[in-house]
Amino acid sequence: xxxxxxxxxxxxxxxxxxxxTDFAIPYTAAAPPPPVAGAAARSVAVVASDGRPLDRxxxxxxxxxxxxxxxxLHATNDIAATIAAAFEQELTGQGYLDGPGGARVSVEIVRxxxxxxxxxxxxxxxxxxxxxAHVAVLVKVRNQTGALVxxxxxxxxxxxxxxxxxxxxxxxxxxxxxxxxxxxxxxxxDPQFQTALLQG
Amino acid sequence: MRAIxxxxxxxxxxxxxQPADLxxxxxxxxxxxxxxxxxxxxxxxVQAARGIVTRIDxxxxxGPAPAAVAGAAAEAVSVTxxxxxGPEGAAVGIILNQVLAGQGPGAKNGFPIVVTNxxxxxxASGLGQTLTAQGYRLAPxxxxxxxxxxxATVAFRLDHALSYADGRIAVVVKVLDGAGHLDFAHYYETAxxxxxxxxLWSADGRSARESxxxxxxxxVQAVAVDPQFQAAVRSAQPRAAx
Numbered sequence: 258x259x260x261x262x263x264x265x266x267x268x269x270x271x272x273x274x275x276x277x278t279d280f281a282i283p284y285t286a287a288a289p290p291p292p293v294a295g296a297a298a299r300s301v302a303v304v305a306s307d308g309r310p311l312d313r314x315x316x317x318x319x320x321x322x323x324x325x326x327x328x329x330l331h332a333t334n335d336i337a338a339t340i341a342a343a344f345e346q347e348l349t350g351q352g353y354l355d356g357p358g359g360a361r362v363s364v365e366i367v368r369x370x371x372x373x374x375x376x377x378x379x380x381x382x383x384x385x386x387x388x389x390a391h392v393a394v395l396v397k398v399r400n401q402t403g404a405l406v407x408x409x410x411x412x413x414x415x416x417x418x419x420x421x422x423x424x425x426x427x428x429x430x431x432x433x434x435x436x437x438x439x440x441x442x443x444x445x446x447d448p449q450f451q452t453a454l455l456q457g
Numbered sequence: 458m459r460a461i462x463x464x465x466x467x468x469x470x471x472x473x474x475q476p477a478d479l480x481x482x483x484x485x486x487x488x489x490x491x492x493x494x495x496x497x498x499x500x501x502x503v504q505a506a507r508g509i510v511t512r513i514d515x516x517x518x519x520g521p522a523p524a525a526v527a528g529a530a531a532e533a534v535s536v537t538x539x540x541x542x543g544p545e546g547a548a549v550g551i552i553l554n555q556v557l558a559g560q561g562p563g564a565k566n567g568f569p570i571v572v573t574n575x576x577x578x579x580x581a582s583g584l585g586q587t588l589t590a591q592g593y594r595l596a597p598x599x600x601x602x603x604x605x606x607x608x609a610t611v612a613f614r615l616d617h618a619l620s621y622a623d624g625r626i627a628v629v630v631k632v633l634d635g636a637g638h639l640d641f642a643h644y645y646e647t648a649x650x651x652x653x654x655x656x657l658w659s660a661d662g663r664s665a666r667e668s669x670x671x672x673x674x675x676x677v678q679a680v681a682v683d684p685q686f687q688a689a690v691r692s693a694q695p696r697a698a699x
Binding site: 308310311365368393395405407408412 | 543627638642
């Protein structure tokens with residue numbers, strides 16, 4: 258009887274305690290980017306778009322611990338605008354001039370989602386798990402003449418396991434923010450991306 | 458309670474709650490599970506079956522022939538595939554028993570599903586076949602199409618009493634001209650679905666395979682009919698100097 262109570266009550270409490278389903282995913286830079294030689298003479302314009310063909314409205318789902326969806330998760334901020342602002346922040350931090358007349362960077366969001374993976378080896382199945390997140394973007398650079406000079410797909414995750422009880426929207430938010438930070442860092446730190454900007 | 462337990466044991470023994478591919482691919486391990494059923498029949502089967510890898514092939518199934526593209530006959534195109542997936546690589550998903558293992562879609566412990574064929578090459582081959590059917594000529598002298606496979610996954614969904622596999626294929630397609638200049642790049646993602654054989658299992662090899670085959674076909678079609686892709690292939694052709 259006691260075990261049955263635990264089996265039912267704990268997941269229910271976990272669901273009720275962490276049930277925020279709509280939240281903002283902010284961009285927080287890890288560290289100021291080092292300046293790039295030659296960037297000061299270059300203008301860069303950034304445009305971000307949402308290219309997710311499927312499940313565009315949802316960024317994950319709350320999980321009751323046994324794989325059943327409790328509620329979908331939604332971002333309250335404009336993810337494309339957030340990503341564009343993040344790139345502008347990082348590129349100006351590297352010394353580029355923000356504006357037209359130089360390279361044009363387009364960032365297309367193709368994955369932005371999280372999910373909860375229950376861990377089976379727990380005393381009460383479904384009460385603990387790992388939240389993972391995926392952020393993927395297709396980045397293109399066009400030069401001043403409009404010619405496509407660079408295109409690359411980047412995929413990032415939070416970088417480490419984020420343990421949580423089921424149905425924690427707060428952890429999903431944390432995982433997605435970390436994956437977003439890592440995705441931006443991947444692009445900004447790519448020497449070939451930088452070469453394309455400098456040649457743009 | 459006792460009747461339910463006996464019914465479950467009978468179901469497992471009869472093989473009716475095993476995924477089809479599990480029977481084909483992991484007979485020995487499942488047989489091991491059956492052997493310990495005297496004390497803990499169902500959980501024994503699940504534990505014994507851990508480590509089984511369900512291997513599936515995902516061929517390109519073209520479906521209906523595409524319409525011919527006007528002017529394509531004079532154009533040459535070559536298609537190559539590249540693998541840009543993450544560390545999971547050929548492992549596309551997990552099969553597990555939702556009821557007995559107390560887990561659900563997305564769990565990591567279960568029976569991995571691994572694609573045995575070269576999926577990036579299969580996507581490239583499928584696109585090459587489709588372009589040929591549209592009238593293009595496969596030759597290394599014209600547009601170079603690079604298909605980068607960035608995602609191949611099967612997730613498992615429960616919709617009321619229905620359990621189904623949700624296969625996803627995503628590619629980045631690039632078109633380069635004969636000089637290697639990049640003319641076009643676009644991301645395509647499509648889904649394919651297939652009902653599972655049993656609601657007890659999060660999926661089975663058959664439904665995983667069928668969902669991926671459907672997603673693969675949709676992806677190739679999405680690329681082949683994209684007017685911007687078609688325009689890029691034509692503009693990347695070498696032209697005689699005037």
